[in-house]
Amino acid sequence: MEILQVKLERAGYSRGREILRDVSFSLRAGEMMGLIGPNGAGKSTVIKAILGFLKHVVGRVHLREACRYGYIPEHPVFYEDLTVWEHLELAASVWGMPRAAFEERALGLLERFQLRGEMHHLPRAFSKGMQQKLMFVTGFLLQPDLYVVDEPFIGLDPRATKTLLQLLEEERRRGAAVLLSTHVLDTAEKICDSFLLLHQGRCVARGSLMRLRRQIGRENASLMDCFDVFTSA
Incomplete structure (x- = not known):
């Protein structure tokens, strides 16, 4: 069952100066998706578009009927x-x-x-x-039914990080969907079911790690390896 559907043709902070172009994805109940990309790729803009914080959006963000969502920001x-x-x-x-x-x-x-x-x-x-x-x-x-979590691991001690990961897993088992924006790729590789890789405001890859590996032709590639290939252009 899909919790979230996103189809952004264009989105940005002012008219005529779009940050995002052609970014589309969906998130199922119980799925954790890693939102990955270098600094300035548009990850925070995707989150703001989903939450309705952007004035200039051409596209559609659809939440399942009666869906409750929770936002955990990077900055408290x-x-x-x-x-x-x-x-x-x-x-x-x-x-x-x-x-x-x-x-x-x-x-x-x-x-x-x-x-x-x-x-x-x-x-x-x-x-x-x-x-x-x-x-x-x-x-x-x-x-909630959907968690939108922005860079949660920055500044956390190891025990708090472990607790956070345990709770995210418990909520997934309950059926909640999680959109997780992070630069901590080794952790994302271990906990996420799928990934959305952004580069220069566009989606350059989407899917499971296995799918990303197939796209770059390296069956044992790490998420970091895939990240390097897709964002090197």
Whole structure:
């Protein structure tokens, strides 16, 4: 069952200055797709187009009916005067999450990301890694149908990275789809089912690692090898 369908003919931040051209893909329930490309390739623009943050889009983004999605940004976003727990209460109230279910889920996630001791503290005093953990807890709290995750591994310690990967796998088994933008190609190769490679605003390759290997004619190529071939032009 498809959760997300994207067909972008053109997209950008101002009329006549398109960043993306002819980018199309779909994402199924339980599938994790790696959004890969060099700096400036258009990965963040694809994400913004999906989320409706771009004014200039020619194309179509279709979510399955009644689909709920969660966005975990690269740079943490939070309210200066709300504690960790208050952030989670706000998110749960927006979605109408029952109190008992909220408390059980929230406390469990805070424990897993080692934030339970800081639940009544203000995140503005946290390190970047701890602030990012708050983004993860908020995103996973609501268990949406689609996760859009932008560069999640930057600034994370190894334990938090392991917890994040475990939760992504749990959510996939539940049936959620994941669009993961990352430069950490060795990790993406291990966890993603498929890949969308962008270069200079265009899709230069799409599919499983096996398909990418066939396209470059190297049956044992790594994702990095494929990346080098497709983005070297």
